[in-house]
Amino acid sequence: MHNQYDLFNELGKSGAYFSWYCVLNKPNPLSGIRVVLSHTTHPGNIGAAARAMKTMGLRHLYLINPRHFPDAQATAMAAGADDILQDAVVCGSIDEALQGVVFTVAMTARLRDISIAVRTPREAMPQLLQEAQAGPVALLFGTEMSGLTNEEMGKAQLGVNIPANPEFSSLNVAAAVQVMAYELVAAAESFVPRVPQIEPATHERLEGLYAHLEKTLFEIGFFTTQNPARLMQRLRRLYSRTRLEDEEINILRGMLTVATEYNARLKKRYAEEHPDVQQH
Amino acid sequence: MHNQYDLFNELGKSGAYFSWYCVLNKPNPLSGIRVVLSHTTHPGNIGAAARAMKTMGLRHLYLINPRHFPDAQATAMAAGADDILQDAVVCGSIDEALQGVVFTVAMTARLRDISIAVRTPREAMPQLLQEAQAGPVALLFGTEMSGLTNEEMGKAQLGVNIPANPEFSSLNVAAAVQVMAYELVAAAESFVPRVPQIEPATHERLEGLYAHLEKTLFEIGFFTTQNPARLMQRLRRLYSRTRLEDEEINILRGMLTVATEYNARLKKRYAEEHPDVQQH
Known part of the structure; x- marks a missing residue:
């Protein structure tokens, strides 16, 4: 049986091979990546996903409201990746699963999604590795039957579509995890980390901004002429592209507070000047 | 619901995307590829493999002595890829499954195999597409517990190893099919077919040569000093690298016949001259 060090030496000699093992002397670029499975119906798929993760060296599994977990079928399909299942974090909401995350990639079966830019795995995984230099990042997979909801997609900064047969495009969720994990290892092979240019805000800070923004737009009466859901989706899209920093969120929220x-003050003054008009 | 033509138009407009659909006007480079599963134990894996194939547009499934097939579990895991299962060819031997094949890639969990050159999926799939220009080609997957036997590996011209966690390198067989099929689609994207330089011999013609060679080497007494199995493996390796043409096999077999x-004649003359010595 080889140990890692032996393999490292052998690979060094053999040259042209995925130098998966060469991460021994540098921080593992895959260590900050979490796989998030939303509302998984079949526990066997959770186990198979854990196995797929472990074969590629991914460790952090988050489960949003799985229908059955823990479950004997999950353990059977994990085929030895029990440690991934044991360490899996079961969450009650997507916001809980994305706590602390600075960049989220959402899997989508659609080629183009109105709320988000969509890339191939090969295009997106180098970026995911780079984003992981600034903090935890997430790969988000939807439920077996219908994928991710629009609301869930809106929490991501980037969409990824695995190119597939247009007449039969539905990959099994664990198979999709295997493809993405495989692409991550391939991307890690040639990955040269750059010092992050920005300090991106975490998921919960972004959500705080969106909630504040939506509340403010209600208060100032903006939604009397606009569809709130659609407008908020457009704003999420805009800020996803921008990659907001923490300090910038402070500024934006400061503006919102002042606007409110x-x-x-306007309302109060109007009420004082028109005591006969009913307020709403 | 989109039809293929709509998608083709959309993709043409959107530009930088896997032009999976652009094969409409050229022969589909994936059409001559067969997926061969040897001695699969769990019928669910056969179904999941069929699903993985169909998502990537692969159609030809060959099963060597599957333990259970057809089977309800296979159909369930196929999740709509029933046509792949219905058209699957069940074979009694690897030679039957590779009938007519001009190039075989064998999956291996070992980084280096004595009998064969080993590449990554990304290195090997462009070559497989090119070989498919000359005739049917095969992707060969072993059984769940132990992969391919040495004898099976010896039937292939190239080995492929999916880079994996050295401490947990065992991909599920359907997951491995998904990764390879995904790499085939990615390779097909940038594939520019060249006119084949040679007319490679089929699997059965090669096997005919090896059988003839082995028989001849026995007859001329070569194996009194050599281990037959090991020697034949070395010779397979040599000729796999060479990629024999049909006409060359005729020449080699002609030489073998003459040698025999x-x-x-030598034996006959010796017997005539030494009627007192017992022949063997």
């Missing part, structure tokens, strides 16, 4: 206060 | 006849 200004609005409140 | 020469040997037979």
